[in-house]
Amino acid sequence: MSFKRDIMEDITHTYIGIQYELRKHLRRRRFAIAIILAVVLPILFYAVPKIWNTGFAETSESFVSSNLGFVNLLIIISAALFAGDAISGEFEKKTALLTFSTPQRRTSIFAGKYIAALTAIFVIVSLYYIITILEVIQIYGINNVPLDLVKSYLLALLYVCSVLSLTFFFSSIFKSVISSTLISFFTLMMILPIVSMLLTVVKIEPWFIVTYSAGLITDVFVQPIFMGGAGGERGGGFTEYAPDFGTGVWVMVAYAVILFIMSIIIAVRKDVE
Amino acid sequence: MHEIKKPRRNMFVAIVVIALALLGGLQTIPLTNGENGLAQPPPQLQPDVKITSITFSNNNPGEDEEITISATVWNNNTMNITNVTITFSYDITTIENITNLSIGAKENMTINVTWKAVKWNHNISVMVSIDGMPLKDSMMSKEITVNAKPIGDVLSLVIALMIVFIIITGTITIPGIWKYITNKKCK
Numbered sequence: 001m002s003f004k005r006d007i008m009e010d011i012t013h014t015y016i017g018i019q020y021e022l023r024k025h026l027r028r029r030r031f032a033i034a035i036i037l038a039v040v041l042p043i044l045f046y047a048v049p050k051i052w053n054t055g056f057a058e059t060s061e062s063f064v065s066s067n068l069g070f071v072n073l074l075i076i077i078s079a080a081l082f083a084g085d086a087i088s089g090e091f092e093k094k095t096a097l098l099t100f101s102t103p104q105r106r107t108s109i110f111a112g113k114y115i116a117a118l119t120a121i122f123v124i125v126s127l128y129y130i131i132t133i134l135e136v137i138q139i140y141g142i143n144n145v146p147l148d149l150v151k152s153y154l155l156a157l158l159y160v161c162s163v164l165s166l167t168f169f170f171s172s173i174f175k176s177v178i179s180s181t182l183i184s185f186f187t188l189m190m191i192l193p194i195v196s197m198l199l200t201v202v203k204i205e206p207w208f209i210v211t212y213s214a215g216l217i218t219d220v221f222v223q224p225i226f227m228g229g230a231g232g233e234r235g236g237g238f239t240e241y242a243p244d245f246g247t248g249v250w251v252m253v254a255y256a257v258i259l260f261i262m263s264i265i266i267a268v269r270k271d272v273e
Numbered sequence: 274m275h276e277i278k279k280p281r282r283n284m285f286v287a288i289v290v291i292a293l294a295l296l297g298g299l300q301t302i303p304l305t306n307g308e309n310g311l312a313q314p315p316p317q318l319q320p321d322v323k324i325t326s327i328t329f330s331n332n333n334p335g336e337d338e339e340i341t342i343s344a345t346v347w348n349n350n351t352m353n354i355t356n357v358t359i360t361f362s363y364d365i366t367t368i369e370n371i372t373n374l375s376i377g378a379k380e381n382m383t384i385n386v387t388w389k390a391v392k393w394n395h396n397i398s399v400m401v402s403i404d405g406m407p408l409k410d411s412m413m414s415k416e417i418t419v420n421a422k423p424i425g426d427v428l429s430l431v432i433a434l435m436i437v438f439i440i441i442t443g444t445i446t447i448p449g450i451w452k453y454i455t456n457k458k459c460k
Contacts (some may be wrong), residue, residue: 006449014445111445148423154430161437220424245425249433256437264444 013104017112018119025120030081037077038124041070042131046139060140061148061221067132068152071125072214075160076188078124079167082117084181086110087171087267106268114168114260121160129153151220155249159217162210162252163188165259172263172270205241210255212241213248220245321349322357322376324399324413336392336422342368343385344399344413348376358402361386363395363417390419 025031045067049056057063087110089095129149136145167184174180188211196206206212219242323346330341342361348354357374360367369386376382388397394416401411 003449003453006452007446010445010449105448107448108445111441114441150427151425151430154427154434155425158430158433158437161434216425246429249425249429253433253436257440260441261444 009103010105010108013108014112014115017104017109018116021113021116022119025082025116031120034074034078034081034120034124035127037074038127039131041074042067042128042135045132046135056139060136060144061146063139064132064136064146064149064152065218065221067135068128068156068218071128071156071217072159072211073189074128075121075125075156075163076185078121079117079160079163079188080181080185082120083114083164083167083171084184085171085177086113086117086168087263087270088174088180089171089177091175091270092177107264110168110172110264110267114164117164118160121164122157125153125156125160129156146221148220152217155217155220155252158249158252158256159210159214162255162259165256165263166210168263169259169266172266200241207243207247208251210251213243213251215243216245216248219243319408320354320403322354322401322403322408323347323349323411324359324401325381327397327399327413327415329397329415329417333418333420334390335420336390338390338419339387340390341385342388342397342399343383346374346376346382346384346401348378348380348382351378353377354403356404358405359384360398360400360402360407361388362398362400363388363391368397390417392419392421394418 045063048054057066085092129152133145133149166188167180170184170187171180174183192209192211196209196212199206199209324344325347326343326345328343330343331338334340344359344361346357346359353375355375357376359371359374361369361371368388371384371386374382374384396414397417398412398414401408
């Protein structure tokens with residue numbers, strides 16, 4: 001009976017934590033910024049060709065693929081906004097000290113923060129996809145909405161989990177909000193893509209890098225003609241690679257799960273000085 | 274009548290022999306082009322056989338799709354040519370060699386091969402050889418784009434997402450389970 005009560009308490013505490021964090025996200029301007037980005041970015045792809053009268057892409061797949069090329073960026077920015085300070089903020093502002101006097105476990109608090117950030121980013125990514133679909137319906141008609149959008153959307157959600165776990169991991173390591181936010185942002189925006197590119201130059205497929213797997217979000221529209229492994233040599237003997245679907249998905253799952261567990265373990269064991 | 278004396282006759286024979294030897298030697302010296310000093314092969318007349326067209330049964334096939342590549346060979350000579358080999362290849366990989374062909378004088382011949390399309394952009398080349406010797410300027414190439422198979426499935430993505438959610442929500446309950454196990458052990 002006590003076991004069941006313990007488990008139920010943990011779940012309730014996490015639920016309270018999620019509610020609190022979501023309210024906090026809504027109160028902050030960060031959520032509004034992310035919403036604006038999610039609305040403006042896809043609208044630009046519709047408005048610019050319309051205003052300049054340059055015409056849209058020939059196929060709806062090409063249009064969606066180029067439009068969703070920026071969803072990765074939105075996910076990284078959103079993760080930095082919602083999770084960059086999730087753990088480090090508690091230690092920097094010493095608010096983690098309050099956990100000693102509360103019946104809530106740190107695990108429940110941090111899991112609540114994670115789930116709340118996940119929910120917020122899911123909403124933002126969904127908004128981006130909804131606007132893109134509306135644009136496709138407007139330009140190409142409802143019959144030309146690519147079915148691969150479902151796969152792309154699910155891949156984007158999976159990528160959100162992995163990016164958020166990575167951001168949480170850095171947030172649990174560092175005690176400064178600025179350090180954790182900037183390092184997670186630059187790791188996803190610059191360091192990992194640079195490592196991927198360097199590995200490609202030396203003809204090693206960077207299959208284990210999550211930003212490389214994120215290419216699948218747009219690759220599902222069969223835009224690239226090569227999938228999984230080396231595509232072939234281009235000018236200057238440069239080999240092109242594209243992520244394999246199965247490997248890419250499991251890499252994202254591995255990043256999401258392993259880094260989340262690691263961040264929770266580090267955060268729970270961390271001293272509040 | 275003057276009679277050539279013996280020593281003079283011997284000298285004449287010697288001069289003739291030397292002259293002949295020199296002429297023979299000159300013939301064995303390789304001809305050079307004067308620029309790089311490399312020997313130039315003697316000019317040979319090659320049969321005028323060319324690939325005039327390459328066509329695909331599908332210009333934009335999908336990966337692993339079997340397509341037919343057709344090549345038309347034109348014999349521009351006034352005589353029949355035998356022992357012709359047509360080599361089909363993509364990039365540097367040979368698809369098929371069609372051997373022992375005979376092409377009539379001033380005639381076209383169309384040869385078809387089947388190719389299981391490999392993803393990526395490829396250069397499909399067709400080359401003519403006669404008696405195993407590739408003919409200069411006989412090769413023709415054409416680019417083809419092979420689309421990769423549609424990738425992924427929704428089910429595996431849903432499973433992957435469910436795994437992540439189960440593990441994340443499971444993490445919440447782990448401390449409670451751990452506490453229960455350790456308390457039970459203490460008792």
